[in-house]
Amino acid sequence: MSVLVAASGEAAVPVDTVHRSDRPLLLAASLATLGRGRADPSHRVTADGALWRTSLMPSGPVTCRLTQLDATSVHCRAWGDGAVEFVDALPDLLGEHSAATDFAPEHPVLAEAHRRLPGLRIPRTGRVFEALVPAILEQKVHGIAARASWRRLVTAYGSPAPGPAPDGMRVPPPAQVWRRIPSWEFHRAGVDPKRSRTIVTAAVVADRLEQTVAMEPAEAAARLRAVPGVGPWTAAEVAQRALGDADALSVGDFHLAAMVGWSLLGRPLDDPGMVAYLEPLRPHRYRAIRLLEVSGQAVKPKFGPRTAVTDHRDH
Structure with a gap:
């Protein structure tokens, strides 16, 4: 990873680096979970395919622009007082901390998704x-x-x-x-x-x-x-x-247990059933969820109207 360091405090002068991994890396799919909708003011994907993020590092604010160069390389350009610190932590953000070499799911849906998406990473922002x-x-x-x-x-x-x-x-x-x-x-x-x-x-x-x-x-x-x-x-x-935990399972999610059940068993599960069923996949339970989502294999039939949006401003 080569870095061109900007002078201290010169927010307009970028810090440039190219991160080259020794394994496949899917930038957009891996970091998609960090955004909160298309209008998120701290996470944006522009028409040219670039992924923009902002963060407040201990050393100061940073804006970064990430672009996929090839199957294993990502270019990062960062601005702001936190730019150098952000670039130093870029490997974690790109999931280098968490390899899936010991992940060998037996379910054919998960096995096929894992085979097709070897570059799916679990990001670790550290924030x-x-x-x-x-x-x-x-x-x-x-x-x-x-x-x-x-x-x-x-x-x-x-x-x-x-x-x-x-x-x-x-x-x-x-x-x-x-x-x-x-x-x-x-x-x-x-x-x-x-x-x-x-x-x-x-x-x-x-x-x-x-x-x-x-x-x-x-x-x-x-x-x-x-x-x-x-x-x-x-x-x-x-x-x-923030921690890049590939095993962190969102127990209590309104949709997750049913989605896991329908996707892997053809029937819904409740939270205890989901936890029990995914137990053999430790320490990669969250990785399995992301594979279902990104591969398009996540299934949950719709049986009724969409949940209403509650406006708490009237309360």
Whole structure:
């Protein structure tokens, strides 16, 4: 990986690198889970196929532009005070920390998906609080509503994206800013008091939550779940993205257990049934879920009308 380092503080001067892996790498599919909808102000795919992301690194804000060069190579250009630190962590973001060499699923659907998608990676952003806030916003509400809340709050309280970022992109605010967002602004963004309290409470202990990056999965989950309002589902959603945990299973998801059952057994499962059925796939249970989703093999019949979007601003 070759790096051209910009002078300190020169946000307009990019840091360039080409990451070359020794195994296949599917950039767009691997990082798709990091975005919260097409209008996410911190994650954007442009018409030329480039993937743009913003983040707040310990050293400062960063905007990056990622493009796939070939089957094993990705070009990264980053701007901002956090650019060098971001580039240093790029291998983790691209899933180099988590190989699937010991993943050998027996189910023919999973085996075929794994064969066809050897480049599917589990990204590791290393930014725990940034992954936690949108996960909290997604608790027990329709995804459309959660994405709208995230977009409104990051646009209002985030900072301008450094460099030539696409219009509307912002850097997610730091924990101290989330702590000071007034309750009525959460309300205007469609966030009910329970979720807003959870975000503010987590912001108070954000430094301790960031320490989970260096912990074993069980210890990290326990630390995350120590925050009132953060349960197994939310902790798993954070572990998948910030910690790159290929085994983190989102137990409690409204659709997941049924999808796994229909896709692999031709019938629905509940959460205990899903956990029991996927047990032989440890430590790759989340990897199996992503393979189903990305390969197009995920199945869940529709039996009724779509869940209504609840507007908490009227509450």
